[in-house]
Amino acid sequence: MKSIDLLGKVIEISHSNLEITSRIKSIVNIIAKELECEEVTLYTLDRDKRLTCRFKNNKSILFGILNQYRCHIGEGVIGSVAQRRAPQFYSKHDIPPRFGCLFYPELDGILERYKTFAFLPVSDDSYIYGVLVLGSSTIETLHEDEKIILSILSREIGGIFRSYDLILSSTKRISELVTLTELGKILSSNVEPYDLLKNIALIVARAMNAAFVSIRIEKSVLALETERFTYGTMDPAVERYIAPLEEKCVHLKKSISLEDYAEKVVEDKFSGFFMYVSPIISKNRILGTLLMGGEKSQPGMANEEDAAYLIDTIARYLSTGLETTLLNIRLRDVLRELGDAQKRLVEQEKFRSLGEMTASIAHEIKNPLAIIGGFTKRLANKANKDGVEWRYIDIIVKEVSRLETILNELLNYVKDVPIANDMCMINECIDEVIYLFAPDAAWENIHFVREYDTTLPPTRCDVQQIKQVFINILMNSFEAMAGKGTITIKTGQTYYREKPYVTISITDTGGGIEPAIIDNIFNPFFTTKERGTGLGLAISNKIVMNHGGHIEVNNNVGKGVTFVVYLPIKNNIM
Amino acid sequence: MKDIRLLVVDDEENIRILFKEELEDEGYIVDVAASGEEAIEKIKENHFDLIILDIKMPGMDGITVLNKIKNMNKEQPVILCSAYGEFRQDFSSWVSDAYVVKSADLHELKETIKNLLHL
Numbered sequence: 104m105k106s107i108d109l110l111g112k113v114i115e116i117s118h119s120n121l122e123i124t125s126r127i128k129s130i131v132n133i134i135a136k137e138l139e140c141e142e143v144t145l146y147t148l149d150r151d152k153r154l155t156c157r158f159k160n161n162k163s164i165l166f167g168i169l170n171q172y173r174c175h176i177g178e179g180v181i182g183s184v185a186q187r188r189a190p191q192f193y194s195k196h197d198i199p200p201r202f203g204c205l206f207y208p209e210l211d212g213i214l215e216r217y218k219t220f221a222f223l224p225v226s227d228d229s230y231i232y233g234v235l236v237l238g239s240s241t242i243e244t245l246h247e248d249e250k251i252i253l254s255i256l257s258r259e260i261g262g263i264f265r266s267y268d269l270i271l272s273s274t275k276r277i278s279e280l281v282t283l284t285e286l287g288k289i290l291s292s293n294v295e296p297y298d299l300l301k302n303i304a305l306i307v308a309r310a311m312n313a314a315f316v317s318i319r320i321e322k323s324v325l326a327l328e329t330e331r332f333t334y335g336t337m338d339p340a341v342e343r344y345i346a347p348l349e350e351k352c353v354h355l356k357k358s359i360s361l362e363d364y365a366e367k368v369v370e371d372k373f374s375g376f377f378m379y380v381s382p383i384i385s386k387n388r389i390l391g392t393l394l395m396g397g398e399k400s401q402p403g404m405a406n407e408e409d410a411a412y413l414i415d416t417i418a419r420y421l422s423t424g425l426e427t428t429l430l431n432i433r434l435r436d437v438l439r440e441l442g443d444a445q446k447r448l449v450e451q452e453k454f455r456s457l458g459e460m461t462a463s464i465a466h467e468i469k470n471p472l473a474i475i476g477g478f479t480k481r482l483a484n485k486a487n488k489d490g491v492e493w494r495y496i497d498i499i500v501k502e503v504s505r506l507e508t509i510l511n512e513l514l515n516y517v518k519d520v521p522i523a524n525d526m527c528m529i530n531e532c533i534d535e536v537i538y539l540f541a542p543d544a545a546w547e548n549i550h551f552v553r554e555y556d557t558t559l560p561p562t563r564c565d566v567q568q569i570k571q572v573f574i575n576i577l578m579n580s581f582e583a584m585a586g587k588g589t590i591t592i593k594t595g596q597t598y599y600r601e602k603p604y605v606t607i608s609i610t611d612t613g614g615g616i617e618p619a620i621i622d623n624i625f626n627p628f629f630t631t632k633e634r635g636t637g638l639g640l641a642i643s644n645k646i647v648m649n650h651g652g653h654i655e656v657n658n659n660v661g662k663g664v665t666f667v668v669y670l671p672i673k674n675n676i677m
Numbered sequence: 678m679k680d681i682r683l684l685v686v687d688d689e690e691n692i693r694i695l696f697k698e699e700l701e702d703e704g705y706i707v708d709v710a711a712s713g714e715e716a717i718e719k720i721k722e723n724h725f726d727l728i729i730l731d732i733k734m735p736g737m738d739g740i741t742v743l744n745k746i747k748n749m750n751k752e753q754p755v756i757l758c759s760a761y762g763e764f765r766q767d768f769s770s771w772v773s774d775a776y777v778v779k780s781a782d783l784h785e786l787k788e789t790i791k792n793l794l795h796l
């Protein structure tokens with residue numbers, strides 16, 4: 104019945120709001136009291152998989168000795184209980200237990216005082232947290248029901264550790280998420296590179312309570328002036344290891360710590376320091392490094408394992424965000440430049456408008472001038488050639504003609520629009536024209552056959568004008584075929600009057616042109632269409648002639664027409 | 678020289694007067710029209726040996742008038758006469774028989790008329 108009482112109390116404590124160590128301490132003391140054991144101690148498992156005696160009942164004597172030695176799993180009675188996860192009980196007739204891994208000389212003479220020892224694994228279903236140790240100098244042996252109660256108790260303690268672990272890891276996870284969220288905000292904001300690095304360094308430092316954080320961006324990533332931002336100061340003793348550590352990290356393309364880098368040095372001199380650096384890698388390219396460091400003893404600093412994990416996570420996170428961010432920054436700069444360029448263009452446009460205004464003023468003046476000059480000349484005819492009037496009139500006529508010359512020169516100057524002089528890949532140019540029509544439903548029954556000469560040299564021409572030529576010819580074919588048929592486009596090279604030309608031949612299945620009208624098709628305003636303007640071929644012809652080429656028509660009455668456009672390869676006309 | 682009839686189409690009155698007087702001095706019979714519409718009316722009713730056409734006119738412009746005239750009678754000789762030299766580059770002015778830039782000096786216009794009329 105005593106046992107049931109004990110169990111109730113332990114469960115109550117384990118579910119209380121007390122801090123974990125207080126809970127364990129109370130439980131240990133209650134067990135000692137209720138089971139009349141002088142010794143109740145608890146070993147816990149550390150990260151390095153070693154067991155350390157950390158908790159004791161108030162009266163414990165053995166604790167002072169036991170907690171000086173740590174043992175591995177599997178070593179000694181503690182280690183073997185932890186490994187096998189099975190309790191061990193010793194009564195006074197058994198051989199005294201061997202604690203830990205070493206022979207404890209201090210225990211000599213002390214162990215003999217105890218009649219009973221119990222060692223119980225503190226675990227839950229999957230994980231071992233430690234070993235509970237009981238020792239009594241009064242009890243001869245533990246009853247079976249007491250053993251059962253002890254098993255239940257040790258499991259309950261295991262449960263306490265487990266939930267504590269869970270809370271701990273989720274707190275860690277939450278703070279990690281908070282850090283990443285903050286980083287995300289910074290990365291997606293539009294801050295200047297300097298502020299960006301500064302903020303990242305600050306966030307990382309805060310997240311880990313680190314004395315020193317340095318983030319370095321490779322110069323080649325972007326032409327940044329700021330290559331590095333450092334938060335905090337590093338002890339001068341280890342400061343000189345920063346650069347070589349980063350270099351090694353970049354070289355290995357993986358995270359390394361100061362210990363990995365210079366084990367020996369660290370052992371003797373700088374064992375108090377911790378430094379860890381992670382590469383920021385995106386698509387196998389090193390963008391930079393993220394380094395964190397400080398004194399191991401600094402209060403509140405994340406332990407080495409956590410810090411390494413967090414630095415790795417953040418570096419990985421940065422690699423995905425940083426490149427985009429830096430690109431965005433550059434994009435913004437480019438946009439700004441574009442804006443400036445646009446402003447300059449607007450300026451030029453103003454001048455152009457000024458030119459246009461000049462032109463229209465000049466035009467306005469031309470008519471009255473013609474009238475003045477014309478009538479003055481008429482006056483001259485009527486005036487006496489010897490009289491003073493004639494002399495005056497002659498001056499007016501000459502001045503008018505001078506003005507007219509000036510105006511004509513001015514207009515020629517203003518109207519001097521440069522002709523585009525592009526190097527054009529004709530095949531691509533045709534493709535682009537076809538793509539203009541392709542999405543149009545009216546063209547869905549037009550089948551295009553393309554037979555391109557892929558060795559066509561680039562051709563010097565005004566691309567927009569040449570495209571207009573193709574558009575006009577294709578439109579005519581489309582109209583002749585009433586929206587249904589095949590258009591074959593071939594490109595090639597040929598000689599015409601001993602000069603090299605690029606040829607583009609466009610053949611349709613529209614029935615051809617009536618022989619009676621074929622001579623007229625290039626005339627402006629000649630059309631056989633109700634809604635035609637008759638300008639398509641006239642314009643095309645003029646454009647091609649301006650390019651030093653010509654258009655040939657091969658009419659196949661009843662079948663279709665082939666228009667062949669000749670463009671000189673070495674164009675010296677333009 | 679038998680009577681040669683010319684039509685001067687220009688929206689500017691003083692140009693009409695100048696051209697009329699100068700060309701009459703050359704011995705032609707000169708009629709004038711102040712707009713494209715008026716010109717078309719006159720051409721429908723009368724025969725002209727040659728038409729001198731301004732391009733920039735309010736309402737129907739010279740190019741349109743040219744187009745209409747040539748549609749009515751392909752053989753009708755027309756001279757485009759404009760202060761704007763640029764229209765010379767405009768393919769739609771090609772159907773005219775000649776293109777003369779307006780100037781105080783009417784010498785070029787007079788020569789062009791003579792050439793077209795084979796005088």
Ligand SMILES: Nc1ncnc2c1ncn2[C@@H]1O[C@H](COP(=O)(O)OP(=O)(O)OP(=O)(O)O)[C@@H](O)[C@H]1O
Nearest residue numbers: 579580583615624630631632635636637638639640
């Ligand atoms: N591929 C063709 N098949 C049959 N006839 C054609 C073809 N291309 C041109 N023509 C004839 O030549 C005429 C002149 O063509 P052009 O492109 O100059 O003017 P349009 O097509 O009539 O009018 P616009 O192109 O100005 O809309 C056409 O009206 C048509 O009679």
Ligand SMILES: [Mg+2]
Nearest residue numbers: 575579639640
């Ligand atoms: Mg056409």
